[in-house]
Amino acid sequence: MPFPTIWLVVAASLLATSLLAATGVLVLARRLAAMARSGESVEQRLAQLSFEVRRLERLVAEAGRRGGASSPARASAPIASLISVPDLARDGEPADAPGLAEKHGEVWTLVEAGRSPREIADETGRPIGEVELIAGLYRQRLAAHPQGRHADA
Numbered sequence: 001m002p003f004p005t006i007w008l009v010v011a012a013s014l015l016a017t018s019l020l021a022a023t024g025v026l027v028l029a030r031r032l033a034a035m036a037r038s039g040e041s042v043e044q045r046l047a048q049l050s051f052e053v054r055r056l057e058r059l060v061a062e063a064g065r066r067g068g069a070s071s072p073a074r075a076s077a078p079i080a081s082l083i084s085v086p087d088l089a090r091d092g093e094p095a096d097a098p099g100l101a102e103k104h105g106e107v108w109t110l111v112e113a114g115r116s117p118r119e120i121a122d123e124t125g126r127p128i129g130e131v132e133l134i135a136g137l138y139r140q141r142l143a144a145h146p147q148g149r150h151a152d153a
Helices: 005-065 077-082 097-112 117-124 128-144
Strands: none
Touching: 097 117, 097 128, 117 128
């Protein structure tokens, strides 16, 4: 005895609903797995940032113990490498290149001697940001013109 048509329709509907539910569960499982991976990477990044904060706090405390942190500007000295210098040498030599050696020769000499920006700033009395900028531009100039030391400028 054949099944009535209504039962076939009901069975087909149940089968379609089951397939849709199974597909939905699969999609949800994939999303959950992706969220778990994302959560792990977020946790890893938080751990890295936490480590970096502790390192910077130790550096600031160490600078304070050495008496080097008499002002907020001095307390930020360990972060000095975070300043980037734009590439201004791509248009060639500036018109006043000879004047640059006269104006910044002392800083250039100390950079060549391997002194840190903090040491150069303390010795020359210039702000550390200015020293970092001059040193960065000087290094770029040397990279663009390796034969030209500051005495030749």
